[in-house]
Amino acid sequence: MADLRVVGRSHPRVDGLEKVTGAARFSPDVKFPRMIVGKILRSPHPHAKILHIDASRALRLPGIKAVVTAEDTPKAKVNSAASTYYFEERGAKNVAPTPMVMDQTVFCGDVARFVGDEVAAVAAVDEETALEALSLIKVDYELLPPVFDPLKAMEPGTPLVHEAERNIAYKFVIRRGDIEKGFAEAHVIHEDTYTTQLQHQAYLGPTACVADADGSGRVMIWTELQSPFRARRLLSDMLGLPASKVRIFQTHVGGAFGGKHFKRVQPICALLALKARRPVRLCLTREEEFMSSPPRHATHIRLKMGASRDGTLVAKETYIVLNSGAYGEVGPIILDTMTKRVDSLYRFTNIKTDSFLVYTNTVPGGAFRGFGNPPMDFALESHMDMLAEKLGMDPVELRLKNARRVGEVSAHGWEVKSCALTECIEKAAEAIRWKEKRAKQKLAGGKPRGVGIGCMIHVSGCRYYPGFYGSNAVVSVGDHGQVYLFSGESELGQGCKTVMAQIVAEELGICLEDVVVPDLDTDFSPHSLGAYADRTTHIGGNATRLAAIDAREQLFEFAAEMLEADPGDLVAQDRKIFPKGSPQRAVSFLEVAKRSWFHTGGKEIVGRGSWDPPSVPPDPETQYGNVSSAYTFGAQIAEVEVDPKTGKVTILNFAAAHDVGKAINPMAVEGQLEGALVQGAGYGLMEDMVGIDGRIYNPNFLNYRLPTILDISPMKIMMVESNDPVGPYGAKGVAEPALVATAPALANAIYHAVGVRITNLPVTPQKILAALKDKERREKRRSE
Amino acid sequence: MRRPKKRTARGRTVLDGTQGPRRIKLTINGEDLDLAFKSPRTLLEVLRDDLNLTGTKQGCDGGECGACTVLIEDEPRLACLTLAATLHGKKVLTIEGLAKDGNLHPLQRAFLAKGAVQCGYCTPGVILSAKALLDRNPTPTEEEVKKALAGNLCRCTGYKKIIDAVLEAGREFESLIR
Numbered sequence: 011m012a013d014l015r016v017v018g019r020s021h022p023r024v025d026g027l028e029k030v031t032g033a034a035r036f037s038p039d040v041k042f043p044r045m046i047v048g049k050i051l052r053s054p055h056p057h058a059k060i061l062h063i064d065a066s067r068a069l070r071l072p073g074i075k076a077v078v079t080a081e082d083t084p085k086a087k088v089n090s091a092a093s094t095y096y097f098e099e100r101g102a103k104n105v106a107p108t109p110m111v112m113d114q115t116v117f118c119g120d121v122a123r124f125v126g127d128e129v130a131a132v133a134a135v136d137e138e139t140a141l142e143a144l145s146l147i148k149v150d151y152e153l154l155p156p157v158f159d160p161l162k163a164m165e166p167g168t169p170l171v172h173e174a175e176r177n178i179a180y181k182f183v184i185r186r187g188d189i190e191k192g193f194a195e196a197h198v199i200h201e202d203t204y205t206t207q208l209q210h211q212a213y214l215g216p217t218a219c220v221a222d223a224d225g226s227g228r229v230m231i232w233t234e235l236q237s238p239f240r241a242r243r244l245l246s247d248m249l250g251l252p253a254s255k256v257r258i259f260q261t262h263v264g265g266a267f268g269g270k271h272f273k274r275v276q277p278i279c280a281l282l283a284l285k286a287r288r289p290v291r292l293c294l295t296r297e298e299e300f301m302s303s304p305p306r307h308a309t310h311i312r313l314k315m316g317a318s319r320d321g322t323l324v325a326k327e328t329y330i331v332l333n334s335g336a337y338g339e340v341g342p343i344i345l346d347t348m349t350k351r352v353d354s355l356y357r358f359t360n361i362k363t364d365s366f367l368v369y370t371n372t373v374p375g376g377a378f379r380g381f382g383n384p385p386m387d388f389a390l391e392s393h394m395d396m397l398a399e400k401l402g403m404d405p406v407e408l409r410l411k412n413a414r415r416v417g418e419v420s421a422h423g424w425e426v427k428s429c430a431l432t433e434c435i436e437k438a439a440e441a442i443r444w445k446e447k448r449a450k451q452k453l454a455g456g457k458p459r460g461v462g463i464g465c466m467i468h469v470s471g472c473r474y475y476p477g478f479y480g481s482n483a484v485v486s487v488g489d490h491g492q493v494y495l496f497s498g499e500s501e502l503g504q505g506c507k508t509v510m511a512q513i514v515a516e517e518l519g520i521c522l523e524d525v526v527v528p529d530l531d532t533d534f535s536p537h538s539l540g541a542y543a544d545r546t547t548h549i550g551g552n553a554t555r556l557a558a559i560d561a562r563e564q565l566f567e568f569a570a571e572m573l574e575a576d577p578g579d580l581v582a583q584d585r586k587i588f589p590k591g592s593p594q595r596a597v598s599f600l601e602v603a604k605r606s607w608f609h610t611g612g613k614e615i616v617g618r619g620s621w622d623p624p625s626v627p628p629d630p631e632t633q634y635g636n637v638s639s640a641y642t643f644g645a646q647i648a649e650v651e652v653d654p655k656t657g658k659v660t661i662l663n664f665a666a667a668h669d670v671g672k673a674i675n676p677m678a679v680e681g682q683l684e685g686a687l688v689q690g691a692g693y694g695l696m697e698d699m700v701g702i703d704g705r706i707y708n709p710n711f712l713n714y715r716l717p718t719i720l721d722i723s724p725m726k727i728m729m730v731e732s733n734d735p736v737g738p739y740g741a742k743g744v745a746e747p748a749l750v751a752t753a754p755a756l757a758n759a760i761y762h763a764v765g766v767r768i769t770n771l772p773v774t775p776q777k778i779l780a781a782l783k784d785k786e787r788r789e790k791r792r793s794e
Numbered sequence: 795m796r797r798p799k800k801r802t803a804r805g806r807t808v809l810d811g812t813q814g815p816r817r818i819k820l821t822i823n824g825e826d827l828d829l830a831f832k833s834p835r836t837l838l839e840v841l842r843d844d845l846n847l848t849g850t851k852q853g854c855d856g857g858e859c860g861a862c863t864v865l866i867e868d869e870p871r872l873a874c875l876t877l878a879a880t881l882h883g884k885k886v887l888t889i890e891g892l893a894k895d896g897n898l899h900p901l902q903r904a905f906l907a908k909g910a911v912q913c914g915y916c917t918p919g920v921i922l923s924a925k926a927l928l929d930r931n932p933t934p935t936e937e938e939v940k941k942a943l944a945g946n947l948c949r950c951t952g953y954k955k956i957i958d959a960v961l962e963a964g965r966e967f968e969s970l971i972r
Contacts, residue, residue: 029914032849503913
């Protein structure tokens with residue numbers, strides 16, 4: 011693919027101009043005449059029966075236009091990640107290897123299960139009136155005993171959050187090889203327990219929704235979504251409307267990171283609009299975002315691993331408890347990820363894993379960049395360094411020894427068709443000068459320094475069920491040679507519009523500025539599953555490429571007529587179409603476009619592309635199956651300085667080498683990797699939603715600390731192109747991977763610097779100080 | 795949870811909405827405006843709700859994220875913490891007023907060219923903070939850029955390309971001055 015002209019180049023983003031001029035319209039910016047304001051009443055209790063809701067006083071308030079409660083909604087339970095079609099279309103329940111937990115309705119209904127659970131909502135002429143109306147709704151609660159700790163929730167006799175035995179919403183039991191034999195062969199064994207915290211997506215743009223009902227009972231919704239078609243189906247389920255009555259317009263998305271798939275905001279806003287018969291805007295406050303929008307789950311991981319004398323990993327035994335919070339959400343598939351993904355990073359053969367998704371009366375967890383992979387990778391990669399120490403081996407050597415290689419099939423049946431893990435490890439080590447820095451811990455002004463590595467594996471789309479798991483695209487050619495790309499993929503800021511436009515321009519031999527990518531509208535845009543599991547470029551890109559090729563073939567039919575040539579013999583390049591080897595005989599792209607529009611026998615050129623990845627769902631019994639059509643790999647090395655007096659960690663350097671398959675837009679890929687690194691550093695060192703007795707105590711940016719520009723370090727980003735045989739031009743997903751290995755790289759660097767192993771995230775100065783004091787005491791005792 | 799409350803916290807000084815409409819004159823993006831509003835309103839509310847200048851973003855409503863940064867008398871200020879009534883006679887610049895006659899400001903060009911924009915929600919605030927810096931110091935060091943943008947959160951980019959863009963725009967500034 012040496013002759014690529016648009017793909018593989020760092021074009022500025024196609025939706026950039028409106029973003030730098032303030033013209034880009036995000037969901038909180040949508041406005042209509044007669045629009046009123048919605049607000050949600052949330053449960054102040056972690057667990058309570060709702061006996062009665064009296065809204066009569068609120069309804070008497072001047073300016074109030076609607077009050078909605080559970081009584082206004084269908085009772086069928088859904089799941090924000092699945093909706094009923096997930097089962098219905100496949101004829102039976104539990105056909106999926108990882109069935110979803112159907113436990114949610116629009117409002118919480120009879121029982122409130124966490125502080126923030128949606129109880130009712132109002133719409134009024136302005137925000138003040140809406141807030142006053144909320145205070146006038148009288149809810150009779152009967153307090154129920156709550157449970158907050160997932161380990162306690164699993165004990166017999168603990169109060170139940172849902173009708174699930176021992177509060178277990180879902181579980182996996184995985185056995186591969188012979189675990190006893192593995193441990194028997196081990197020269198060293200290490201065992202430890204890791205815990206990780208709630209991390210919020212903390213997108214800067216709050217979730218908002220504007221809904222309006224037209225005269226025919228159709229609901230129109232302007233909002234920010236990662237998977238608008240799933241949202242359409244869910245809205246129809248939750249509102250009891252046929253899908254034809256729901257239309258979703260995607261606005262610009264103010265960041266998502268997994269947190270904007272679907273929320274109760276959208277159905278509640280639609281209900282208010284239907285009842286008030288006016289456009290309603292519902293925008294979450296930052297506090298509401300923190301208390302009710304599913305963050306990354308808190309986890310508890312017990313890990314035991316063995317290695318033979320030469321460093322070969324011979325056994326891995328894992329016990330995982332994922333705190334689901336009050337609802338299942340996407341918990342089962344996040345648990346699936348935690349349970350299986352890291353097992354394909356190294357060449358594990360003997361595996362035993364028991365994992366549990368457990369309900370508690372806390373904020374429900376959900377999808378967040380990395381999707382269960384970051385907490386498990388933190389445990390695994392911390393563990394790798396401890397094993398290396400016990401073996402007297404360099405951590406990099408231990409990883410190289412066990413690294414996954416191209417052509418292999420992992421213990422879970424994952425077929426690795428492209429893999430540059432070894433190269434990534436070597437490149438990162440070289441960039442940071444690993445050997446030199448590992449050998450001597452530099453004391454800069456008395457402050458110890460250290461380097462630590464983390465490796466990772468991820469997917470490019472991850473199939474959990476049979477059937478269509480792909481993407482569709484339509485490419486049409488306009489009367490002035492302008493080309494429209496209709497894609498079902500969601501632009502979240504990650505740059506997919508730009509990447510898709512590059513693919514179209516490449517295949518049609520035109521310039522990037524000739525391609526228009528309209529905003530997604532569920533009435534017009536072709537169906538795609540949505541932006542998650544790093545599937546957009548890999549899967550959506552393939553569909554887009556096929557659509558562009560289809561359009562090109564139609565263009566060639568017209569061009570062949572004009573040139574009196576064989577359509578199979580034509581090429582498109584530089585806005586021209588000509589027979590191969592004869593550019594002087596060219597007709598312009600514009601002329602061909604005009605012919606298709608205006609001439610007798612013309613027809614609008616509409617190219618269609620559909621691509622379903624050649625992945626297979628895991629077997630429901632054995633959980634075996636090649637779930638993704640491409641796997642991504644990467645290695646990150648952090649260099650840190652730790653102040654032993656304060657415990658403060660300063661990141662001095664990052665070297666991150668990632669196997670991206672092929673960078674369709676290198677600048678955008680770099681942007682993804684840099685952004686993920688900083689989010690990963692936030693996860694590793696500072697971000698922590700403090701929940702006590704089911705309440706979040708830091709629901710704002712003042713107390714929930716995001717990395718600022720002052721917290722960043724130099725980042726050496728290396729893109730390794732393994733040219734995946736399935737991905738478009740060889741591309742794999744890149745947005746999620748770079749966050750996965752950051753926290754363990756930091757924890758390992760801190761261990762290298764000061765010799766304390768922190769096993770619970772985030773690694774705060776307080777924890778480091780406490781561990782240092784502990785270490786000092788132990789050493790003192792030993793010397794006495 | 796956000797409880798309904800009288801807007802006394804915001805209007806603590808003089809305005810509690812009972813004094814009748816207030817009139818103030820100010821300049822927004824070069825346009826002289828004569829505004830009247832009854833209840834005490836923040837600049838953010840006036841910009842977004844009354845004037846439809848939605849380029850100024852609301853990210854937290856508590857002065858924590860910097861998304862609503864505008865320039866008041868050339869200084870970066872948080873519109874969500876600024877009472878509109880205090881701006882009589884003042885000059886306000888929002889992101890909508892930055893490009894002149896359809897020509898992008900060097901910062902806007904640099905943000906595009908360097909890939910400093912992803913979701914774009916923080917972008918207006920970041921660009922205006924950076925403009926205030928470059929206006930008084932067209933050749934900042936990386937540390938000076940970091941200090942000037944310390945109050946603007948960005949969740950997408952990891953900040954590196956933002957720094958690159960500001961330094962690039964500064965170089966262009968400098969060559970224009972020369």
